[in-house]
Amino acid sequence: MKKLIGNAVVGQSGGPTAAINATLAGVIRGVKENVGDGAIKTLYGMKNGVEGLLQERLVDLTAFFDSEEKIEALEHTPAAALGSCRKKLPKLHEDDAFYEKLLAIFKKYDIRYFFYIGGNDSMDTVAKLSAYTKEQDYDMCIMGVPKTIDNDLVVTDHTPGFGSAAKYIAVTLQEIIRDCAVYTIPAVTIVEIMGRDAGWLTAAAGISRVINGIAPDLIYLPERHFNKEEFFEDVRVALKKHPNVVIAVSEGIRFADGTYVCEGFGVASTDAFGHKQLSGTGKALEYAVKAEIGCKVRSIELNLPQRCASHIASATDLAESVCVGRAAVKAASEGVTRQMMTIVRDSTEPYVYHVEHSDVSKIANQIKAVPAEFINDRGNNVTDECARYLLPLIVGEAMPKYRNGIPEYLIIE
């Protein structure tokens, strides 16, 4: 493709992460550093992803980011600074008016570069836009830039955002394990971790085992069927070893018949308003262990902080996120289009990676599960191989700046 001269637009989509703004900062840095020798003139940010783009809610990021200080603050700001959306684009030819409207906006603002930072659904958006602009013969570089704490995108070794969430989980579990160790009476603590379809985040709970030997006693991922009887047996065996058993479970674990554990155990729960309410997976297992084993049981749902705790972000993750954003600008300015940026791992010890890109249409709408060799035979823990593979991604502490005890974030008005 010929070298395109024009403006660029960047958006963020899907669930927030602690690193999605670092990727945005990478795109801004790429444009500011003029990596394409003048190819990109103005970089617009779309507010709330394609939803805002359709309403022409655009902000001139080239003008807004007029200092290194602002870009650095952005790198340490959690959640999507441009706002996000969960809009799924219509299939091609299902709603021509929709795509025509987008194309008109691209032409109006002379937009020749489109960067979309997101996960699986966002790559679907990138793939559809790629197909449409190609069909319309509108010259445009359309690039997907991966981010998801779930780490479930295929082709890329891992996804920006995952390392910071994994670090939050690993550090928080170290603290919870110490907290649970102070009493002598038998107690079970169940920690519920995000990840409906893939167990990567829950697996991160096991990384510390190859560092200091301290990790949850049991870890259950959605990649393996959850067996109630085996689980109770596992808990009983663990309680014989020491009184304070800590268990990490993925929110997405299911029984062999496909029922989610949170449904299977908690389905009869009705609130004061008469509505059926699903308790979480951790809560369901808490009730089950109380009923079956009878010891003290507590459940903890790590919840939103997993994806937004930028105060304990992984320095490795933030650096990679910036790098991937910048590389997307560089590739696009060289004419690359319809691709998602990928991280390629060259070596684990020492950890070495480089950035490439790959056909986005072959990435969207697929899910990368934790491979079989990363889970032990019993299906109640991760292997050392898994822990060693994940370890480099949580290394380094990326502290935000603090003022009066709280972090300073960058807010794009």
Added chain:
Amino acid sequence: MKKLIGNAVVGQSGGPTAAINATLAGVIRGVKENVGDGAIKTLYGMKNGVEGLLQERLVDLTAFFDSEEKIEALEHTPAAALGSCRKKLPKLHEDDAFYEKLLAIFKKYDIRYFFYIGGNDSMDTVAKLSAYTKEQDYDMCIMGVPKTIDNDLVVTDHTPGFGSAAKYIAVTLQEIIRDCAVYTIPAVTIVEIMGRDAGWLTAAAGISRVINGIAPDLIYLPERHFNKEEFFEDVRVALKKHPNVVIAVSEGIRFADGTYVCEGFGVASTDAFGHKQLSGTGKALEYAVKAEIGCKVRSIELNLPQRCASHIASATDLAESVCVGRAAVKAASEGVTRQMMTIVRDSTEPYVYHVEHSDVSKIANQIKAVPAEFINDRGNNVTDECARYLLPLIVGEAMPKYRNGIPEYLIIE
């Protein structure tokens, strides 16, 4: 009292905090620095508080802490490094054998100094032991050293451990508020914070309002009755201002009739085993807002990390905790006994404090509530005065040392 020469014992009791080991480190430093000119020879640590003392599970801390590095690591280790207990001592003369056994152990190990780090129940232990040894005419310096995240001890301006928990809450809420701001659809997020009887920790959610203007829209403390109708009205008004409403509630909020909110809303809930289960306060309000207002609602229980997240401990809190522990040794070696150490605030801006001590029998078994002037008229937020009062306690970041991405803790074997 005459200057006592002998050994000392130190214990930790009650719920863990991120700062309770900093106080232990302060006691160790005091003894190591020989503040009493040879008054204290060996410092023993009791494992699991008085429970372990009764079993003579003692560790020689003077010998164990043979390097500055170890003491520093202890300061950044969450939860009670000596283990804890929740043992309530019998009333005097209710169980003479119990106290005689303790006295025999004191004599056996030549223990003339007793330091007990804990909250309300622990001060009850200190008060009872003080009364007993006085009655027996056994010369002993018995000192209570305060720690509780709840900040509900009287006389002292605030308690070591509170500042770190407050900082965790303030920082986490900044992140949650950013996370919730990314979407445009109306949504309510309810964050449940610890504190059954006093609302100090929940009040900490409001500190940031006087720093950067960003804080939860609504804050409900147990010091005020919870009114369902007013609450729904508050939420509706907040939703009119912006789509992403964040609410902080104390786990201990009650209706005017004394019923806990978690009981009043969630009492009909029954799990799959047929057991009545109380959902948390946040969950109960989540169901209530869903039913009443119908928008998207999420609840988050901050749970254990509030009291053990040493990775985001307040530097002010840790420094004070060390200071209070050291001062306890100094006071005891000067003959002070039957007292709890207290923090006296000299000034808020700039923040200046000093350490004193006060009769423990007048502190134990009382609860310091958030004062009326710290809560607004409507009872749905804290005042700026409250936020400014709490602010100094969260200032400064006390980072632990990290290795391979996770913190290094000190474990006393």
